Each structure stands twice: as structure tokens, then as C-alpha cells.
Amino acid sequence: MESGLKMEEWGDGHVKVKSITLPFNDNDTGMIFHDRDALKRFFEEECQRWEWLKDKNNYPTYSKYLYDRVYLLFLQPIFELIKQWHSDDEQTIQSNIERICLHLEYVDFPYHCRNIRGLIEKQPTEIAINLVYLLMSGRLDRELDLHNTIVKGVSPALKNGMHSDHTWQQFHQLEPYRYRAAVILENYYQYGESSGKDYLAKRIQELEDINEQGRMKGKELADYIEDLDKTMTDWSSRFINENRNKINEARLRSDNFARRIARDLLRKSSDFRKDVDAKYEESLQVVEQAKDTYLSQVELDASVQYWKTKGETHKRSKNSWIGGLFALVAMIAVTPYLLHGRFSSADVVASLPEGASDAADMAINASGTAVGVLNSLGTNPLELVSTILAISAISYLIKFFAKQYSTQQHLYLEAEERKVMLMTYLALMNENKLKEQEDRKIALDTLFRPAQTGIFNDASHHVVPSDTIVKIFERQSSKPN
Numbered sequence: 001m002e003s004g005l006k007m008e009e010w011g012d013g014h015v016k017v018k019s020i021t022l023p024f025n026d027n028d029t030g031m032i033f034h035d036r037d038a039l040k041r042f043f044e045e046e047c048q049r050w051e052w053l054k055d056k057n058n059y060p061t062y063s064k065y066l067y068d069r070v071y072l073l074f075l076q077p078i079f080e081l082i083k084q085w086h087s088d089d090e091q092t093i094q095s096n097i098e099r100i101c102l103h104l105e106y107v108d109f110p111y112h113c114r115n116i117r118g119l120i121e122k123q124p125t126e127i128a129i130n131l132v133y134l135l136m137s138g139r140l141d142r143e144l145d146l147h148n149t150i151v152k153g154v155s156p157a158l159k160n161g162m163h164s165d166h167t168w169q170q171f172h173q174l175e176p177y178r179y180r181a182a183v184i185l186e187n188y189y190q191y192g193e194s195s196g197k198d199y200l201a202k203r204i205q206e207l208e209d210i211n212e213q214g215r216m217k218g219k220e221l222a223d224y225i226e227d228l229d230k231t232m233t234d235w236s237s238r239f240i241n242e243n244r245n246k247i248n249e250a251r252l253r254s255d256n257f258a259r260r261i262a263r264d265l266l267r268k269s270s271d272f273r274k275d276v277d278a279k280y281e282e283s284l285q286v287v288e289q290a291k292d293t294y295l296s297q298v299e300l301d302a303s304v305q306y307w308k309t310k311g312e313t314h315k316r317s318k319n320s321w322i323g324g325l326f327a328l329v330a331m332i333a334v335t336p337y338l339l340h341g342r343f344s345s346a347d348v349v350a351s352l353p354e355g356a357s358d359a360a361d362m363a364i365n366a367s368g369t370a371v372g373v374l375n376s377l378g379t380n381p382l383e384l385v386s387t388i389l390a391i392s393a394i395s396y397l398i399k400f401f402a403k404q405y406s407t408q409q410h411l412y413l414e415a416e417e418r419k420v421m422l423m424t425y426l427a428l429m430n431e432n433k434l435k436e437q438e439d440r441k442i443a444l445d446t447l448f449r450p451a452q453t454g455i456f457n458d459a460s461h462h463v464v465p466s467d468t469i470v471k472i473f474e475r476q477s478s479k480p481n
Helices: 034-050 060-084 089-106 115-120 126-135 166-173 175-191 196-240 244-340 345-350 354-365 370-377 381-430 435-446 466-476
Strands: 004-009 015-022 030-033
Touching: 004 089, 015 089, 015 244, 030 034, 034 060, 060 166, 060 354, 115 126, 115 175, 126 175, 166 175, 196 244, 244 381
Parallel strands: none
Antiparallel strands: 004 015, 015 030
């Protein structure tokens, strides 16, 4: 069942109805109304075509009752749509459209645009009223529902359980015509507007006419084919006789063309085979070169990875040694403060042998000796000696750590240089800018050169703080009192 509503927006932002589609045509197909006037004209014509139910007849009460039912179910919703056309209440308009569709779902209503309306208007008033009644009683293709409010009210209702009113009496008077109306309606749904007998006769006549036309067309076609065959035979014989030389010449030209094409194909095939062989040889060379290059790259990639790992190892090692070096330097700075006040003069005397105590006292009091000098300066000899020994040990460790750091730094730089050299060699090899045999020799000579550790032999020239302090004491002791 075709129906629908289309809205459009005005320039001021309001919406209005653009078109309404209602299932008024046969088979409930849609009729589109693009403006309010078209829908109004349809409504006015529909109301005019139903005026015969309100005209004077022998059954005015039931006719008026039936007209009110028709107007309520199928004409009033159209009138509501006309009033609501210029409103923006889309929900209400859609509700009225659905109401019409619901009614048509149960009743095959005879709008003036449907074929069944012409059948009703051709019948006498009694038959026409009964046809409307039967149509309003519900569609034949739907189940009978006596409680359906759409089809329930088509018959007059009881009043106090009695059928005594004029509406019911006139409805009962129309009953003899109702059977004939039902037969007419059945014939319409089965054969159309014509009766069954007329319909079958008409269909048989149409089939006979079609059969006769087919026989005539078949005879004409057979005559045409016979004439065409005769014409083609004459024309082909005449063509062959007149153009035999041309056929021979064409055959000769075709043979020459075929031979020329064959020679060209053989020549091109030979050239193609040569090109393929050349490409094959070139491909073999490229594959061999790629293989050699790949093997060289694999070898050198392993070397690059090795030197990269070595460089990282030396870098971690040198960082460890430089950390230890800074720690030892810090220890030299804090050692005097750590040992200050740890020893007294009594500790020095107590540490001497028993027979040397007096001599030690004399030596301490003597102003010409080294101890006397230290006492005069307010310095504890045992504390000074301990400090000198600790600083000397730390100085030796500093020198050892510095040598180790220097060695790791040189080895780290050596590994980085060899890694960069190998990567440069690989890049140049990938660009085919190097001759493999000569450049491999250069790379190997460079890679296997002796590593420079940076360690130099300076054991005979080392100077530690203890030597300097001892020399100072010797100069002080050698001075006259």
C-alpha cells in the first residue's frame, strides 16, 4: 500500500508539506498530491459523486445512514488533511495518513478514480446501495472479524434488542437485491466489469484472432523465407561467376600476406629468443654478483655487530673506571679530616718499647729533631704518618684507575672507528663503487691492524706524595740547630 509524506523547510526555518501520497488508485497504488488545491479538488469531486446516496429514493433512512458511515471513514480524514496542509504538525498529518491506510486495509473503498466505481454507478439504486454495503463489509482476502470497528458499523445497530426503527426496516427491504449485488461483485473481482459469459466469449474471440493472425504471419514468413532463399541462391551464383578472378586474386594476396606474416613472426621470434638469452645471461651475472655481495655483506655485518658490542663493553668499562677515579680523588680530600684527632702523644709513647720511653721523651723535647719540629707546630707525628701512608696508597690506586680508564677509552674509540669504517665500506659496496677483491684487502688490513691501548711505560717517573713529604723532612733535619 503506497503512502507517504514529504516535508520541506521554508526560508524562515519553518517546515511545510511538500507532497502527500495516498493509496487511492486500483490495487492500493499511490496517488500523489503536490498541493492543497489538488487534494481539495479530489475531495470535492468525491463528495459530489456520493450525493446520490442522499438524494430521494425508496430507502432514504438507510441511504443516509450508509452515507454518514462512508463520510466518517473515508471522506472526513481527507478533509482533515486539507485543513492541516499548511501546518507544521507533521505528527498529526502522518497520523491521518495512517488512519486512511488502516481503513483501506480492511475495506476496498470505491473511490471515483477506481474501476469499481464505474460498476456501481451503472447499477440501479437498490443494487448500488447493496454493492456499497458489501464493499464496506470488508475485503474478501481478509479474515472476517465481527468485532472490527471499521466494518462493524455498516449494519444498523439494535435498539433495545429490537429491529423496529426505519433504518433496520429499509436495510431488511434491500435484502432481495443483496444476492444479485454479491454475484455482480464476485464477477467483477473474477473477470472485471464484464460478466463471466461475456468475458469468456471475449477472451475466446481474442485467442481466435491471435491464432488467425499467427497463421497469416506464419504464411507470410514462409513466403518471405522462400523468396529470400531463392534470391540468395541467385545472387550467390551470380556473385561467384562474376567475381571468380577476384576470388583467386584475393586468395593469392591472402597467401602472400600469410607468408609475410609467418616470416615476420619467425624473425621476431628469433629476435625475442636472442633477447631472452641475453637477459638470461645478464640475470645470471646479476644473481652471481648479488650472491657475492650478499656473502660479503653477511661477513662484514657480523664484524660490524662484533665491534659494536666491543665498543659498548669498553664504554661501560671506562665509565666504571672514571667513576672509581673520581671517588679516589674525593677520598684524598677527606682523608686528613677523617684521621685528624685519632692519635695523641701518649699513644706515640705507649707504642714505643719499654726501654726507649726516656729516649723518646728526650727526642720529643729536642727542638732540633723532626719530632720536635712537629711538636712545635702542634702536629701529631702518628697522625701525620698515617695520613701520608693513606694518601700514598690512594695515589697509587688513582694512577692505576687512570691507566685503566685511558686503556678503555682508547679501545672504545678504536671499536667505534672500525665499526664506522665497516659501515662505510658496506655503503660503498651497495652502490657498486668499489672493486670487491681490492677493497676487501684494504678493509681486512685496516680491521686487523694492532689495537692501540694508550698505555705508556712511565714507572720510572712516577711521583707520589709520600716521596715529597719525606724529602721535606730530610731537608728540615739537615738544617743546623
